[in-house]
Amino acid sequence: MEYLDFEQPVKELMDQYQKCSLVGDESGVDMKLACSQIEDKIEETKKNIYGNLTPWQRVQLSRHPDRPYTLDVIKGIVDENSFLELHGDRNFADDPAMIGGLAKIDGQSVMLIGTQKGRTTKERQYRRFGMSNPEGYRKALRLMKLAEKFKIPVITLVDTPGAYPGLEAEERGQGEAIARNIIEMTTLKTPIITIIIGEGASGGALGIGVGNKVYMLENTWYSVIAPESCSSILWRNWEHKEDAANALKLTPNDMLREKFIDGIIEEPLGGAHYDQPTTFANVKKSILANIKAFKKFTDKELVTQRQDKFIAMGQFKG
Structure with a gap:
């Protein structure tokens, strides 16, 4: 380790x-x-x-090389051999940084969607460090629409340092793809449960993060910008990343206090990588509890609850 x-x-x-x-x-x-x-x-x-832990130390833990990634979590929570990965956005290509597919959790059908990082150098390059291209967000939206058609709950697992910032991503409409997902997710007529399992940065996270319920694992972060990037903008270098992490209020406790998330999922002492089965059990328990609760909602109530949740965020002065 x-x-x-x-x-x-x-x-x-x-x-x-x-x-x-x-x-x-x-x-x-x-x-x-x-x-x-x-x-x-x-x-x-x-x-x-x-x-x-300081906010910066929590950021470091969220990036721990032994921490479980999206595919690890999926394998740990679904029924054995039930995950069927689906590929392609039916427009340009398949994005390996964004994975998704159908599965069963204790017999309950779900659509699982998430950003996937890599462990080896070759895999990290292949997955682009969990940074999705526009076709990744369009694939995610296609799968959400498929889930809506068959009344299947959508589970999104977020672990990304942001959307891919390359020239080709901008050429293919990165901003439009993320904005489209946000719009469509606000009106999706099936439950959406979002869990931040690692890094939750910027629009890259929000592009699959508009849920009826949003949770964070205990040692994760969620913010409009990474501490290093914030430091480079304000101080012109990365030396103040710890100060930036403190100022951004990006920890689960900060997010819960400001009502940006609905709860914190406990991790084993030391982080999710110390005891992955326990982490997976906690995630699974949260997912199943929310699916059960939202079964009582009508389509209109699901959409209204989700929209009201995000409209209520923030403070505004006239």
Whole structure:
């Protein structure tokens, strides 16, 4: 497992624990007490570190290389072998940065849509680091419309540093594609549940983020701009990214306080990568609870609830 800079005390204790176990195995000496004391120290240290994370540290955790990505989450929450990925926007191409398809969660049919990053260098290039082109947003909209036709709930999983900023994306109408998705999602006649599972940046996130309910995993962020980009605009360099993270109010607690999201999904101590099955169980529980609740809504009530939710955001002075 990789450790971030602020996690080094945990790494040092984990190394001590491994050495303690190794000495016991090789020498035959009973090291259970010593190892148990180190385990207790690890738990205490983790609570101290992860219970007092700064906004920038939470941003770092959301980008942890071992953190589960969209396809990992899908595999962890759907019924075995039930995910059928659908491809293409029926206009230009298939976008590997935006994935989607039909699946079942405890027998309930759903349409899953999300941004997918890559782990290896080759895969990161293929997925463009989770930054979608216009055809990705158009594919997502096509799948949403398909779900609406068959009255299937839509689940969107957001983990993107933003929409792809390349020349070809602008040539094919990046802004129009995102704007179209936002408009269409406000009137979609089926439940939409959005979960920020990693990074939620800018229009790249909002293009699949207009949900009846919007949730964030505990160690994620959601903002109009990334801290580094904000720092580069205001201070002309990236050195003030921590100050920018503080000022942007991008953590789940900030978002919940301002009523931009509806809830925070708990992660295991240390982050989702420490115990992925527990993370998946928490996500699955939230999804199923919301699907059950929205079954009581009519099409008109679904649309009205979603629109009222976003219209109520922000403060305005006459």
